[in-house]
Amino acid sequence: MAGIRGLFIPGPTNVPERVRRAMDVPMEDQRAPDLPDFTLPLFQDLKRIFQTQEGQVFLFPSSGTGGWEAAITNTLSPGDKVLAARFGQFSHLWIDLCQRHGLEVEIVDAEWGEGVPVEIYAEKLKADRDHKIKAVLACQNETATGVTSDIAGVRRALDEAKHPALLFVDGVSSIASIDFKMDEWGVDIAVAGSQKGFMLPPGLAILCVSPKALAMAKDAKLHRCYFDFADMIRTNKDGFFPYTPPLNLIRGLRASVDMLLEEGLEKVFARHHRLGEGVRRAVAAWNMKLCAKEKRWHSDTVSAIQLPDGFDSNALIRHAYRRYGLSLGMGLAKLNGKVFRIGHLGDLNELMVLSALGTTELVLRDQGVSIKAGSGVGAAIEHFHQTGTALAVAAE
Numbered sequence: 001m002a003g004i005r006g007l008f009i010p011g012p013t014n015v016p017e018r019v020r021r022a023m024d025v026p027m028e029d030q031r032a033p034d035l036p037d038f039t040l041p042l043f044q045d046l047k048r049i050f051q052t053q054e055g056q057v058f059l060f061p062s063s064g065t066g067g068w069e070a071a072i073t074n075t076l077s078p079g080d081k082v083l084a085a086r087f088g089q090f091s092h093l094w095i096d097l098c099q100r101h102g103l104e105v106e107i108v109d110a111e112w113g114e115g116v117p118v119e120i121y122a123e124k125l126k127a128d129r130d131h132k133i134k135a136v137l138a139c140q141n142e143t144a145t146g147v148t149s150d151i152a153g154v155r156r157a158l159d160e161a162k163h164p165a166l167l168f169v170d171g172v173s174s175i176a177s178i179d180f181k182m183d184e185w186g187v188d189i190a191v192a193g194s195q196k197g198f199m200l201p202p203g204l205a206i207l208c209v210s211p212k213a214l215a216m217a218k219d220a221k222l223h224r225c226y227f228d229f230a231d232m233i234r235t236n237k238d239g240f241f242p243y244t245p246p247l248n249l250i251r252g253l254r255a256s257v258d259m260l261l262e263e264g265l266e267k268v269f270a271r272h273h274r275l276g277e278g279v280r281r282a283v284a285a286w287n288m289k290l291c292a293k294e295k296r297w298h299s300d301t302v303s304a305i306q307l308p309d310g311f312d313s314n315a316l317i318r319h320a321y322r323r324y325g326l327s328l329g330m331g332l333a334k335l336n337g338k339v340f341r342i343g344h345l346g347d348l349n350e351l352m353v354l355s356a357l358g359t360t361e362l363v364l365r366d367q368g369v370s371i372k373a374g375s376g377v378g379a380a381i382e383h384f385h386q387t388g389t390a391l392a393v394a395a396e
């Protein structure tokens with residue numbers, strides 16, 4: 001196929017040229033005496049991405065799923081109770097992982113399209129007078145449904161109940177794209193992955209852990225070896241790792257953190273919001289609905305879009321890929337066949353979003369969905385024009 005292809009799944013995301021070049025280095029000695037000159041400042045700068053002074057960052061060679069496992073195995077013991085909401089495939093999978101590790105999960109089921117039900121968390125935490133719940137899980141951005149949850153609200157629920165449970169947040173598809181405040185929100189473990197907002201290939205679970213969670217590790221009895229924080233702490237303090245680190249990815253991470261900090265986190269979040277809103281305007285102009293049920297749940301990194309009855313989103317996604325080289329995200333689990341997802345996170349600008357929206361319109365028309373050609377793109381253009389003129393003029 002001539003021309004470019006478009007990667008608009010919600011991760012892995014496009015890897016910027018600067019990051020790709022940073023990774024393109026000869027293999028290096030992971031025990032070189034000057035490696036700490038590179039790693040120690042990186043560990044410090046990563047804390048800025050999590051907005052933490054107190055937290056400690058760990059880099060595990062793993063995907064995000066390994067980050068979930070590291071969070072629970074370092075802090076909990078078999079039979080411990082955790083509170084978790086299930087409202088999409090990723091919140092479901094973390095619960096499944098907890099259960100397979102022998103934890104007792106108090107599951108709060110919410111509709112797919114809603115977020116963490118903070119009010120129900122608050123009731124459950126108040127009712128738990130003996131503090132049987134040891135950890136509270138919250139998926140900040142449910143990638144399957146395009147729903148962002150209120151993590152500050154979960155912290156309030158814990159505080160109002162004066163409950164000491166740890167707060168674990170899945171930020172795999174939010175951290176480095178949507179505001180995340182480790183210290184202010186009192187988060188004990190945050191899990192991110194390299195392949196989303198960090199704009200890297202998959203392969204790194206990036207965790208940030210509070211002193212309170214680190215203290216729990218001493219008594220936690222779940223089995224762990226590869227993901228043991230203690231081994232990381234022992235070696236990271238001198239700038240090294242307990243086993244062979246994926247240094248090319250970590251070189252890329254240095255470039256990605258530099259890019260995020262140079263742009264400024266506030267601007268990164270604002271850019272994601274603006275681009276995400278452009279996609280939402282397009283969806284509204286197509287007279288189609290998001291899976292996210294209310295505005296407060298809208299995700300700035302991914303939109304899950306419901307196809308009208310009688311259409312198969314898998315067929316649409318296949319056609320987009322085969323005919324136009326556009327990758328859209330599938331509907332997962334019970335949303336399979338019903339929704340398609342547009343990932344709008346990472347190294348992204350108006351040019352890219354408009355191209356994806358235009359091609360999506362073409363695909364919708366090819367599939368026989370009744371939309372007016374140009375309507376979604378037009379709505380997004382109008383939004384970008386209204387909100388971006390000042391920015392553009394300032395840059396000229």
Ligand SMILES: Cc1ncc(COP(=O)(O)O)c(C=O)c1O
Binds near residue numbers: 011171193
């Ligand atoms: C919100 C969320 N959590 C966890 C994961 C699992 O991460 P990984 O596939 O990197 O193991 C994903 C993957 O897309 C995700 O979107």
